[in-house]
Every structure is written in structure tokens, then in C-alpha cells.
Amino acid sequence: MFEGGGTELERRWLSEARTEEPPPEVVRRIERALGIAPGPAVAPAAPRVEAAASAGKGALVASLAALGVGGAIGLVLLLTRAAPPPAHDATLTPESAAAPTVAPATGGPSHRASDDVAPAAPATGALRDEISLIDGARAALAAGSPAEALALLDRYRARHPRGMLLPEALAMRIEAIDRSGDHQRARALARSFIAEHPHSPLAPRLARLAAPQHK
């Protein structure tokens, strides 16, 4: 299942998972939505594997449980793994595309007024616009432009006061405040966030900013 570990069954099982394709009806649906002509017949999904449900069939699940992880995975293995074509720097940087899952936030830092804040969007928000603003803010941070990130986050806050990515936006705001040099304020906000949401997946990310020695 993993390089250097796992049973043959696990490796085969995960290998099968990697080859599964979307069902033809899903492909056709998306083709229609995108306005593209139907493509060549899609290869059927990977053959069904017999799941482990009994002691006899339990070998599959049991073998998964008995992974030969064998201690920490060598970083060398990860670094030398054959990789797909590298992701080039994009206007939308790869690191801006993904976001950790979040728990709902009940509060957040105050935001500065922005001169070009658009009218607030409907309460349900627009997912694509949310993603665009969050991605843009993350790219701005990565590019060393916290002011630009904060402006985008102001826009996000105005357009999506109850957006689905609001906790991510709050955490990113704290990071942008820190990057802009206001470490004391960032530390206070990070501590507040962590105190309110100790189990949030974002909490570890903000822990560094909340540390007393962070300056």
C-alpha cells in the first residue's frame, strides 16, 4: 500500500482505487454542462473488489489494519517519489487552491474599510466567488503582499458574511495581519481564535502566531 510497506493485497487495492474513473453518466452530464461534445467511450470503473465482511473476507480489512508502516516514513522516500509533471507557478498558485477543512467560527477580527467593497452578495454566497477571493488572498500572501490579501479578504467579508469558507478567511486574515508586521495584534487574534475553536483544523496553523515568543 505504501512505498516500502503494506501487504500485496493493500497495494493492489489502493492501486485499483487509483484507476477508478467516473461513471459514464457522470461524464456525459459534465460534458453537457461544459458544452462539449461527448467524448470516446469512458473505460468502465475498476472492477468491484470484494469487501471484507467476515473473518474469511476480513483479510482485506485486517490486512489494511496490519499495515507495515514500520516507524516514520523516510523523507527521502517522499522526496524521491516519481511525481507527475510539476505544477508550475500559476496566477492561481497551487498553495492557494487547497484549504483545510474548518469549523464554523463565531467571531473574528475587525476588518479595515476597503474603498472598493462590492455590495454584499446574497446570504447563501456564491461558491465560485468565495473560492476566487480566497485563492486571490492566498496568492497575495504567498507573493508577499499582505495588504492586497487583506483587501481581498475585506471584499470576501462584505460579499459573503456567512460564506462557507469564512473560517478559512478569518485564519488567513490573521496571517495577513502578522505578515504586515502587526505581530501583537495577530497574536491576540490567533489566541482568540484558538480559544474559541480549540479543535478546529485551523488551530494548529495559528498556534505559531499565538505563541508568546512570536514577534
Added chain:
Amino acid sequence: MLRHGAVATDMDRSVPPQADPARLEQMFRAHQGVVWRVLRSRGLPPDVAADAAQEVFLVAAQRLADIRAGSERSFLIGTALHVVQANRSRARTRVEDTLEPDVELSDDDRGTLDDRRSALDLVGKVLSRIDPPLVEVFVLFEIAEYSAIEIARQLGIPLGTVASRLRRAREAFRGVAHRMNLTLAREQGQPT
């Protein structure tokens, strides 16, 4: 147990007229599989994953001009992760509430384990019990077959963090699969 509601699709679904149809089609043909696998391995059932996959490519259609050549895969997978996150937020389910120390099997779980299911079904089922930040790294490495450096870049985290989360994800995977198997074996009166 996570409840996956419908994917938020309250934006206009139409493809912008300025979108490059040839490039859009090429992106879809080349990456529909990995997008599907990422969504499914993050625990989305097939019907919700279908909605999510469509949303991912519609987002790409709208942002096509901003996606640099060669970064299509990264963009699509990043958007897929966003859509999963939004789906979870929309379901208003707290992640920590789903991480049960003793895995209880729902009827759906039993169906997955008893019947012939795809490998991706079972992987997604196990991963749905694991802390999402760990699952993200696991899925990017094992399903999307990213390198560690690509994962670090995609998620904006240090390389050491990638290694740490992957190690913890694998240990968690082992634990959940083991408990799930024990629970099922007990229910079936089999020796554990």
C-alpha cells in the same frame, strides 16, 4: 457520521462565452479521473461527488484565463478540495464530532463492507473517520499521486509537516480499519 448535503451550486452554471472550448475539453478529458477520485476518497458518495465534479469543472471554465498552462491539474485538485470543504461546512457538521474512538457501523457501513464495492468506496469510508488535515495529505499522496513537494506547495505547508501528517494519516487509517473490522467481526460472532 457526516451528512453530505447537496453541493452548493447557487451560482450561474453556464460556461462563459470567452472560455476556450478546446482547452476546457482537454482539461476535462485529462483530469476528470483524478478529480473524481479525490472527491470520492474524501468521502463524498457518488451522487454528491457527481455534483461536486461538475462544480469543479464549471469553476475551471470560469477561471480558465487565469490558469497558467501546465497548472491545470493543480488548479482542478485544489478546487476539488475547496468544494469538499464547502460541502462539509454546508452540512454544518463539526469534524470533531465524527471522530469516534469506537467505530460504530451504520447500515451504510455494513453495506459497504458486506457487498462488493469499489476500492474507492472503502477507502473513502475509512478516510471519512480520520481528521481532515491528515486526510488531505493522504489523498494527495496516495490517490492523486502527488510528490511530497507538490503537496507542500498545494497546501501551503512545510515539507516536514507533509511527512508528519502522512505518517499520522497512515497510522489513523490502520487504526480505523482495524476497529471497523473488529466491530464487524464481533457483530457476526466471529473470533477477534
